[in-house]
Amino acid sequence: MLLPDSSSWQAAAACVGLSPSVVFARRAQQAAPALRACAACLVRRECEAAVAPAESFFDGVCAGRLWRNGRPVPESRTAKVMGPITAGGVRG
Template sequence: MSSLATAVTIRLNWAFVRSGDQLDWRRAAACADLPQRYVFTRDLSEAEIVLRACNRCPVREECEAVVDPAHTWFDGVSGGRLWRNGREVKRTER
């Protein structure tokens, strides 16, 4: 599957997660009201606002379990980490 097809699939899955009654945890996510552009970015500087929200998020574990970034070639923020093609993007100390 291409990166574009994977990104589209993940975005569709994320939209399903937002609307599913079974997955009410998503409404409690600290990033729920942030623009999706920042949640699904591949760029660390754009992801910073979401990563800061993750620090206070009560559903970090659920987020990573549902998104399963390492197995879905996910691009974006999940579970308090930025992912690019299913690999964690390491943050450098400033």
């Protein structure tokens, strides 16, 4: 999810190279590849601080969550497409 003013944390984001239609999807099923990338991403905190989804009425995936109109989509809706959590704490 590269923003116009690219910085080093953005280059390290797990979603680099994903289609914008996946990253900015409004539904969990379409956003599943981005949600899976976020699960392993090391820069989620930086992403959320830069995007500020709650303040910008953001639609899409940011910091490991799906957002719609700046509100996080309940995890019960995203868990269906992400699969169960494994012993290592990662969804499979």
